[in-house]
Amino acid sequence: MTTTPTPIGSDFQVNSHTPNDQQTASVASLQNGGYVVVWESYQQDGSQWGVFGQVFSPSGDEIGGEFRINAFTAGNQEINTDNTVGDNVTALEDGGFVVVWTSWGQDGSGQGVFGQRFDSSGVKVGEEFQVNSVTADDQREASVTGLADGGFVVTWGSWLQDGSQWGIFGQRFDHDGAAVGSEFQINAVTANDQESSSVAALKDGGFVVTWESWLQDGAQWGIVGRRFDGSGAPVGNEFPVNSFTPGDQWQPSVASLEDGGFVVTWTSWSQDGGGWGVFGQRFNASGETVGYEFQINSYTSYSQWQSSVAPLSDGGFVVTWSSFVLLGGFDYGIHGQRFDATGSPVGSEFDVNSFGPGDQWAPSVAALRNGNILVAWESWQQDGAQQGVFARHFDLDLPSLVPTNGDDLITGTSGNDTLAGLAGGDTILGDAGNDLLKGEENNDSIEGGDGNDTLEGNEGVDTLLGEAGDDSLNGGDGDDFLRGDAGDDTVEGGDGNDKVFAGRGDMGDDIILGGAGDDTLGGAQGNDQIFGGTGSDESFGGSGNDLIDESGTDASSNTAWAGAGQDTVIGGDGDDVLGGGAGADLVSGGAGNDVIYPGAGPDNDTLNGEAGNDTIFAGGGDDLIDGGTGDDLIFNGAGTDTVSGGSGSDTIWGAGGDDQFTGGDDADTFAFVQNNGTDTITDFSFAQLDLLNVLGLGLSSESEALAAMTDVDGNVHLTAQGTTVIIEVQTVSDFSSNSGWFDDTVF
Incomplete structure (x- = not known):
């Protein structure tokens, strides 16, 4: 049931170093269920402003101590400026994160943009790196988002680079942190100023950038956006975000939504009947507006500004902002509002901070993988000094993506999720997107949902269902049940006595591997390839032109039956029972004393006994039969068959049809x-x-x-x-x- 977010405990202090100011927090949810908060701290790095961070576990415990992010310390290294809420940290697909900031004088000019990658525990990966390649004048106010390919993209404002005043530029990086191509201009309209960008990755692998532009909407500041594909190429032209244009609309924040679209929030002057107010606009996956722009704050007296928006796994989103004189009449406080997937408010506006005296402002919000949200902000004198960074958890009654050692229900989103169970018997549901889903110990149930998913059962007796998309399934240890379902799947049982199937009604061309153990394997309606592996396997081809192959494994006895279509069935080194189906099939026994049956109907089959003393039955078509080596027993069928006994003392029986027999040696x-x-x-x-x-x-x-x-x-x-x-x-x-x-x- 969707509800107003419920606070979990009270505010907690994020920064452990308290002298002077710690401010301008930015927060990101990590792949392992934890999160990281970064901020700027005055004189802590031995100079002026420096950038620091703290990693937290999924349970909210600190992992290690707070750590310095910037290696270059001369002058100022700042998270953001100009009263904006920055997206200065983002999670990466490898489980780590990357932080970006503004540094004074480091690139040889004025301000420049720099970054540093970290692993999930907060250990640096590589050296800090310069983001902007053009260094003349100032580059500042960076925003970053992780991309589906494991890389990330950074956007920032650059002075005079677009031929006018401030302009918006960007640079893509790959999963190793190497720059991809050159930095690129984002804003097409260059007159006057374009500042304060916010960037979010989209479900299609691309990204969207929003910014504030001076005089472009015919009034003063207005919000503009532009979409880019996964290669960094623009998708269409830049577009206006706000429809109400009088006065100023500024401080944009953008978030990708589960339906492939996105939502933008911003601050607008006098639109709500008071001073500053917070508004938003939803867009679909094609970049078209969904409905009208909407007011986010319900309390309108004085000013509400500095919004931050985060997507939720139910398709909705949550927005936080700073509001003047609301919480007990004390200066600025932090507030929020939840919205569902249709953009409708869920419950009422809620208070974020529990500490009241002084100002609490500049919030940053992130949805955590345990179904909760975390809001971080700067608070005046709450840590005993001046500004400090505080945070609070809220429960949204959403499914958790974070496993425990119990029997968990772990539900993914429509994005590309990485979900892993622990020691319990877990149920893991991938939903849409290209997901990586892992069981661990015990007996797990894993369903891929839509998208091209990877499912790993690991230990235990697991059930893996690929569902739609081109999936890869591996049962691991244990007697597992695996079904690829729709799409061109690769399904591998692993160790144990597994049941491995393409899936009912599956039209895809699947690869099915039994692995070790006595497995039951089944194709479906596509052109499937079935490899039994070691152990005594029983395989069924299904319709389509299938390959069933037990060769090169061991001397276990296998059973393999082709279905409709022109199939190839190859036995192993044991005493196998092999059969064709409807269609002209090739059946080869391999080593061992095999029994080979024809297909159904009058199709022309090729039946090869190969090594061993084989028994071969021809069918109703004009079959080609070769006993191979060994003392074979061959029964012809109703068609006109051609039979070669091969070496060994063979017995060849004529039946219906005008047949030709060659006994061979012996x-x-x-x-x-x-x-x-x-x-x-x-x-x-x-x-x-x-x-x-x-x-x-x-x-x-x-x-x-x-x-x-x-x-x-x-x-x-x-x-x-x-x-x-x-x-x-x-x-x-x-x-x-x-x-x-x-x-x-x-x-």
Whole structure:
């Protein structure tokens, strides 16, 4: 049930160093469920302003102590200026984060933008780096967001670079922190000033930038935005955000939403009937406005400003801001409002700070992976000195993405989530997006949802369902159940006796791997590839042109059945039972004493016994049969079959159809039944001690068989009870002059 955010405890102090001022906080939620807060601190780094941070665990405990972010300390290194709320820290896909700030004199000119990457525990990754490549005059007020490809993009204001006054520029970086391409201009309109950018990553892999522009909307300050794709190329033109233009609209903050769109908030003068007020506008994934701009603050006396917006996993968002004379009549306080996925307010406006005296302002809000939100801000004299950084958690009654050692329900968002269970029997639901979902110990249930997901069961008896998208599933240890479902999936059972399936109605071309253990494997309607692995497996191809392959594994006995389509079935080194399905199939036994069945219907199959003493049954089509090495037993079907016994002492039975038999090396037996059409033996050899079994034709002795023979065109024709056997390159005299060729074995 969606509710007004409920405070969890009271305000808590973020900074441990308290002399002088600590202010201008920025907060980011981390992939592991924790979060990081960064701020600027006066004279703590031995010079003037410096940038510091503190990492917190998912339970809100400090991880290590607060740490200095900037390595260069001369002069000022600041989070932001001009009363704006900055997006100066962002989480990265690798679990770490990156911080950006403004540094005076470091790039050889005035102000410049610098950054530093960290791992999830707050340890620096590489050296601090310069963001802006153009250094003339000033570059300041940076904003950063992590991108879906693991990299990030930074935006900032630059003086005179666009040919006018302040302009907005950006630079993309890859997952290793290396610059991608050159810095690029974001604002197309360059007249006057464009300042105070805010950037957010979009669900399509791109990003959106908003900023304030002087006189562009025909009044004074107005809010403008522009979308970019994943390569950094503009998507369309820049667009106006605010529709109400009198006076000033400034201090934008932007957040990506679960539906692929985004929301922008800003401060507007006199629009709410008071002084400054906070307003917003939603946009869809195509950058089109959704509804009208809306008022966020319900209390309108005096001024409400410095908004910060964060997306929620339910598709909604939450906004915080500074408000004058609301909480007990004390100066500025921090307030917030939650909105649902339609942009409607949820509950009422809520107080954030519990400490009242003095000013609390410049809030930064982030949605945490445990379903709560965290708000951080600067507070006057609350830490016993001057400005200090404080924060507070709020419960939004949203599903947690943070696991415990119990049996958790972990639900993802429509974004690209990384969700992992712990020791309990967890249920992990990916929802939309390209997710990485991991079970751990115990028996987990994992569902990918939409998107191209990666599911890992690890230990335990797990259930993995890929659902829509091109998914990769690996059961890990244990007797797992895996189903790829729609899309071109790769599904691997891993160790254990697994049940691994493409999924009912799945039209995708799947790769199914059993791994170790005695597995049950099944394809679906696509052209699937099924590899059994070690152990005694049972495989079903389903419809489509499938490959079922047990070769190169071990000597376990496998069972494999093709379905409809033109399939290839390959046995392993054990005694396998293999069968084709509807369609012209290729079935090869491999090593071992195999039993090979044809497909259903009159299709033309190729059946190969290969090594071992195999039993092969032909079907209703015109089949090609090769016994391979070993003493094989071959039964022909109703079609016109071509049979080669191969090496070994084979027994070949004629059935319906006009068949051709080649016994191959060693002593072979050719057997026939009545009403069998005309069959041909191409290599009957007295020297190899081949045998002729015609008991099924009512011929019970050698003399009766000789009486049924005639010489025709250099061959022997034996005709009895509706069956003719042509024995090539032999004569009746050859049979009468040799003995031992008549087989009286009753089968």
